[in-house]
Amino acid sequence: MSGIAILCSGQGNQRSGMFDLVASEPAAAPVFAAAGRVLGNRDPRDLVRQGGDIIHRNDVAQVLCCAAALAVWVVVGPSVPRPLIVAGYSAGEVPAWAVAGVIDASSAFDLVVRRAAVMDGATREPxxxxxxxxxxxxxxxxxxxxxxxxxxxxxxxxxxxxxxxxxxxxxxxxxxxxxxxxxxxxLPVHVASHTPALKGASERFGELLTEIDAEAALPRDVRLISGIDGRPVRSVADGLVKLAAQVSTTIDWAACMDACRASRPSRVLELGPGDALARMMTEFEPGIPARSAADFRSVAGLRRWMEAAP
The missing domain is CATH 3.30.70.250 (Malonyl-CoA ACP transacylase, ACP-binding)
Structure with missing residues (x-):
């Protein structure tokens, strides 16, 4: 397998300019609208421009990270070479499922806001x-x-x-x-994500995930990687079990990077705020060009970089 690896960021790097690349792109408008619906009708672009502690609040941060990944993806995704290897870091695993084509953007936003709610509900002290x-x-x-x-x-x-x-x-x-x-x-994260303290949240999130069609077929030209062990998701049903478990289970991101490397991608693109995943991938495997969408000043520049993939 070759193709492109897509890594979806988790929370922690939200900032005022995180949507600048695609803020005015018509194709991204439905993504921002969907995010706004679960943010109490607040436009995520306005929210990050205003800044403040709210953009790091768990229930807001997870939505913003999902929006950052999917807004870029809806703009550049149709022209990205296949096959795809897709993995999501922490809260980025839900939008990774949307990038992989298993769920749509509206479902992704519904899930991240409910995921945040059960995590906050299980957090009883700072x-x-x-x-x-x-x-x-x-x-x-x-x-x-x-x-x-x-x-x-x-x-x-x-x-x-x-x-x-x-x-x-x-x-x-x-x-x-x-x-x-x-x-x-x-880190600017206010829940003990991926630890046994959130076991109850995992169970409640698993109940919510029963609304997803577990019999749906995975796209043939996409390899979706599970965050907790770096293994490919072989069926939607098995993937949903792991997606719920990762709320209270250690994430093995090193194994996810190893899975990406083993797939021999020609490029690695990080979607979401910041460039932490691209930098980690470069350190892990310097031979594979890795960039974050946040590195680019224009969609045209990002597309040129992607098109240069051998």
Whole structure:
């Protein structure tokens, strides 16, 4: 398999200009309208321009990230070479299902807003996520045991996201720095995503996912990757089980990147706010050109880069 790999960002990098590339594109208008409907009739473009803490609030952030991915995709997707390899990072996994053609944009927005609601409902005290870089997994596991935390995302051999109560995270970060971490910082995410603290949210989200047609066929020219283990989704029914589980299960993003590399894509394109996934992919496999849509100043420039794929 070759083709293009599409990676959909999770939350944390929302900013005022995150929609600038396609804000005025007619094809993206229905996506912004669909996002606005689940944001209380607030236009997501106006919301991010106003900025403030609201764009990092879980129920808003998940919608904004979905909109960022799908607004670009509806504009450039029809001209992107097939086959596709598609993976979503954390909250980006729902829009990844829409990019893959398993669900439509309206369903994706409905799911992300309901996903956020069950996660918020299961969060009973200040919680969040933090990044720890530069320490081995066994050291990070020890810090988690000492401070009542869990590994939420594995980004690489020395790059982890941990989750739990905010006060415990702060103490763990101080400890991580003392152990020699090159980076130890809180992330602008206010739920302990992908940890057992959200097991109840996983169960409730799984109930909501029963509304999706589990018998639907996966597109033949798309390989959709599951976030929790990096394995291809072989059936919609099995994929939905994993999609619900990832709310409270560690995400193995390193395995997702390995799955993308194994598919030998000619290009990797990140959709969503920021460029963290493109940068991680470049570090993981320097031989595959990886860019974020956020790198481009025009749709024409993005299209030229995609068309240059061998």
């Amino acid at each position: 919680s969040g996520l933090a990044a720890i870089v530069g320490l081995r997994r066994d050291v990070v596991d020890g810090l988690c045991r000492a401070h009542g935390l869990d590994v939420a995302i594995v980004n690489g051999l020395l790059h982890f996201i941990v989750g739990g109560r905010a006060a415990d995270l702060q103490r763990a970060l101080t400890d991580a720095t003392a152990h020699g971490a090159t980076r130890a910082t809180m």
